[in-house]
Amino acid sequence: MSVSTTAAGATSRNSATGELIATYASQTPAQIELLLDASAAAFRLWRATPMHERVAAYRRLSAILRERSETLAALITTEMGKTIAAARGEVEKCAATLDWLADNGPAILADEAVAADGGDQIYVSYLPVGTVLGVMPWNFPLWQVVRASGPIMLSGNGFLLKHAPNVMGSAYALQQAYEAAGFPPGLFANLVAANDTVARVIEDPRIAAVTLTGSMRAGSAVAATAGKALKKSLLELGGADAFIVLADANVDLAVKAGIEARFQNAGQVCLAAKRFILEQPIAEEFTRKFIAAAQQVRAGDPFDPATAIGPMARGDLRDELHGQVERTLAAGATLALGGHKVNGPGNYYAPTVLTGVLPGMAAFDEETFGPVAAITVADNAEHAIELANTSDYGLGGSLWTSNVQRAQRIARRLETGGVFINGYPATNARIPVGGVKKSGYGRELSHFGLREFTNAQTVWAKTVG
The missing domain is CATH 3.40.605.10 (Aldehyde Dehydrogenase; Chain A, domain 1)
Structure with a gap:
């Protein structure tokens, strides 16, 4: 970045x-x-x-x-x-x-x-x-x-x-x-x-x-x-955050949140949802509704209040993102929406959805820093956890299910700095932000951030006399 x-x-x-x-x-x-x-x-x-x-x-x-x-x-x-x-x-x-x-x-x-x-x-x-x-x-x-x-x-x-x-x-x-x-x-x-x-x-x-x-x-x-x-x-x-949707999730809520989590700031967010991992029983419904919602994401003048996403920050970043999309498609994924640069002035890229994305493909393995959503289908919840952890990154992630207690148990198995249950990652002064694996180390914000760059000096005064 x-x-x-x-x-x-x-x-x-x-x-x-x-x-x-x-x-x-x-x-x-x-x-x-x-x-x-x-x-x-x-x-x-x-x-x-x-x-x-x-x-x-x-x-x-x-x-x-x-x-x-x-x-x-x-x-x-x-x-x-x-x-x-x-x-x-x-x-x-x-x-x-x-x-x-x-x-x-x-x-x-x-x-x-x-x-x-x-x-x-x-x-x-x-x-x-x-x-x-x-x-x-x-x-x-x-x-x-x-x-x-x-x-x-x-x-x-x-x-x-x-x-x-x-x-x-x-x-x-x-x-x-x-x-x-x-x-x-x-x-x-x-x-x-x-x-x-x-x-x-x-x-x-x-x-x-x-x-x-x-x-x-x-x-x-x-x-x-x-x-x-x-x-x-x-x-x-940075990260390649997983957005896991289990079979008992509220699909409509997950789709709405997924659109916001992937396309905010034209997808140029470290903590953005990037890999959508769907448990098989709800995969078709989620994918269909997600594509329909992504078609309504309006790109345009960032000063226009009706615009949902503006241009990408630079032309070279757009070129890099498009290269990732092309390499993913060449590896066997399917283009469901978008997948192209927008003609005309500015660094616009069409909201894009890729399906059939698997480990080993660019959109799964790499950080896609732009408006591209990669959809992967998991056989079951265990497979979804395995897929989520199949990444060099470990910054954040989302987990959608109606069983919060189960989700809290799953959260402990996800190799990330943060897990957001029935919500998508966000930063807040009260909570630490940071990652594991190749997403880095150390924490910002909260009491962790306030003490991160301090000398924790021990003072031990013994009584005398």
Whole structure:
């Protein structure tokens, strides 16, 4: 998902028209030195800032995002093609998460007492570690950044953002919001640099750790560099989430949710449903109703309120998705709907449904990051579990059944970071998000995210005299 910035810089284009929005020059070595120095200075100031003052800054930032919602939403829609309604929702989600962090973070980050014998005192303090480099993707230009930086910065750290090149306008708009909220200058800042420069920044002693949301290839490279430098990394590397529908499920509800789970944000969501695994007795009914519903998904101008999905973010991403569809069909799957690029300006791809998809086919094995649904039929529930786990990924998944207790038992057997029963995966400040296997490691949000980049320092005071 993440894209490299070239030595020449970053370019942002309107994904619906192809028109150039802006270009951003890569920072020079001297500029990056100043950036890192400013970040280190801001961190020293911020770590000494009392928690109640940090919380006040978060409340100001939340209010600023809401005040600028229309401007920010329009920027998101223009840069990466998300519908304007979804873009507004993204801005509000950022603000609501900052509110949750302000309300709950101080208690989660407070010293934690440990029972001790005699008059000894033992407690654990959650202390900041320094400036964290965040390598972020384009599909949620604000939310992905706030999801990462929010917990990291409340715990006293700084945040240096390496955003995707096609959403640099959103990156700088967010930096301006942080500055307007009164955060120390340099605490949240943007890095515009090519891959080899990013590697050197990770190795720099002024960077304490790195978090990345992106592709397996990018994650592997970042983790190797961080590991060599003995620095912590957190990776969220996408998924091929299974949407399992068992024979006793409410098919109509599952179809409605499946359409939303697959086609939201034009399918460009890590946690989106991608592999629809249907137990045989309901497979025909679900497939028929799903195809009929997918035919009603309207693609068009993302600023039009009637539009369900806008264009894909970039032309190369659309080409890659189409290649996956063609390879899947060549391997024996059936095209039930769509399967083609939409002629005309913009990066539009027709809502697509593939049936007869099996392990070994591209749409089953790979992450399809676009509006393509792959349908697989399972012989029974055991076979459905086996198929769901037949994946290199393990981010999230859905399980549809009328027997919730049975579903909870099945959930423990699914190799994913999250299981959503009679619902589809979503992120929320209260719950952790992250994966297993090649979907990465570490957790964002909730108390896990607030403590992820902290030094859990043990203090044991023995009585004397």
